Amino acid sequence: AQSVTQPDIHITVSEGASLELRCNYSYGATPYLFWYVQSPGQGLQLLLKYFSGDTLVQGIKGFEAEFKRSQSSFNLRKPSVHWSDAAEYFCAVGAGSAGNMLTFGGGTRLMVKP
Amino acid sequence: ETGVTQTPRHLVMGMTNKKSLKCEQHLGHNAMYWYKQSAKKPLELMFVYSLEERVENNSVPSRFSPECPNSSHLFLHLHTLQPEDSALYLCASSQVADSEQYFGPGTRLTVT
Numbered sequence: 506a507q508s509v510t511q512p513d514i515h516i517t518v519s520e521g522a523s524l525e526l527r528c529n530y531s532y533g534a535t536p537y538l539f540w541y542v543q544s545p546g547q548g549l550q551l552l553l554k555y556f557s558g559d560t561l562v563q564g565i566k567g568f569e570a571e572f573k574r575s576q577s578s579f580n581l582r583k584p585s586v587h588w589s590d591a592a593e594y595f596c597a598v599g600a601g602s603a604g605n606m607l608t609f610g611g612g613t614r615l616m617v618k619p
Numbered sequence: 620e621t622g623v624t625q626t627p628r629h630l631v632m633g634m635t636n637k638k639s640l641k642c643e644q645h646l647g648h649n650a651m652y653w654y655k656q657s658a659k660k661p662l663e664l665m666f667v668y669s670l671e672e673r674v675e676n677n678s679v680p681s682r683f684s685p686e687c688p689n690s691s692h693l694f695l696h697l698h699t700l701q702p703e704d705s706a707l708y709l710c711a712s713s714q715v716a717d718s719e720q721y722f723g724p725g726t727r728l729t730v731t
Contacts, residue, residue, distance in 0.1 A: 509661075537718050548623070548709055548722030549662075556718065595662065604718035605650065606675060609662035 507532040507598045509610035517616040518586050526581040526613050528596030537604025538579040539597040540570055543612075549595065555579065556604055566590070591617045621645055623723035625710050631729045634700060640726045642693040642710030650715045651693040653685060656725070657706035668693065669715050700730045 508531045518524055530536055537556040541549040553564025560572040570581045579596060593612045600606040623644045632638050644651065653665040667675035668687040682704075684696040693710055707727050711720040 539718070541722075546724065548724045549711075550722070551719055554718060597662075599718050603716050605652075605713055605720065606667065607662075607664055607720070611661045 507608045511610035513613045519618045524583045524586045528579045530598045537599030540581045541595045544592045588617045625723040629727045637698040640695040644712035648712040649690045650713045652711040654709040705730045
């Protein structure tokens with residue numbers, strides 16, 4: 506069975522600083538990998554996804570993630586954080602032929618200092 | 620309405636009540652999902668419907684009963700719930716052959 510670990514429950518960064526959120530996965534085949542963001546009182550919004558091709562994936566809102574098979578990681582990065590990025594971020598691995606059976610990590614809550 | 624909508628947004632129910640959560644998608648998708656998001660556990664996939672047929676049921680207790688009457692609507696019928704069932708219930712939709720899911724805002728359920 507697949508699993509996802511997000512080691513950091515909370516992260517605080519200053520506005521304008523760079524950000525990296527960690528995600529490690531366990532899955533027996535080539536994974537479908539996702540990052541979602543959830544703002545308070547909202548559902549989840551897809552930031553980016555990977556299932557093949559270039560291991561550096563660009564997403565919305567200036568986010569990117571890099572798939573590293575050797576490390577079973579799919580870390581999310583942003584070069585300069587904005588106050589509006591404060592939210593909870595979820596990494597997920599997708600099983601099934603379309604990768605739509607999602608298993609989520611526990612989430613990382615991002616706080617942004619002015 | 621656009622995207623995925625869920626009603627009600629908040630629900631308080633007693634352990635002996637029967638209630639239903641509703642989800643509607645306006646995206647032309649043909650797969651729909653129920654997830655449970657509780658404070659102490661990661662988001663859990665509960666049910667998956669593909670082309671209106673249930674294809675996944677992740678060992679969910681029978682007090683949760685899903686219904687998918689057509690590709691645009693999904694219900695979660697609740698009866699004799701327990702306090703530990705209090706959570707945010709999220710609905711999502713996608714195309715069957717696509718991994719990208721669109722989520723609704725959720726229903727915050729409190730069981731008293």
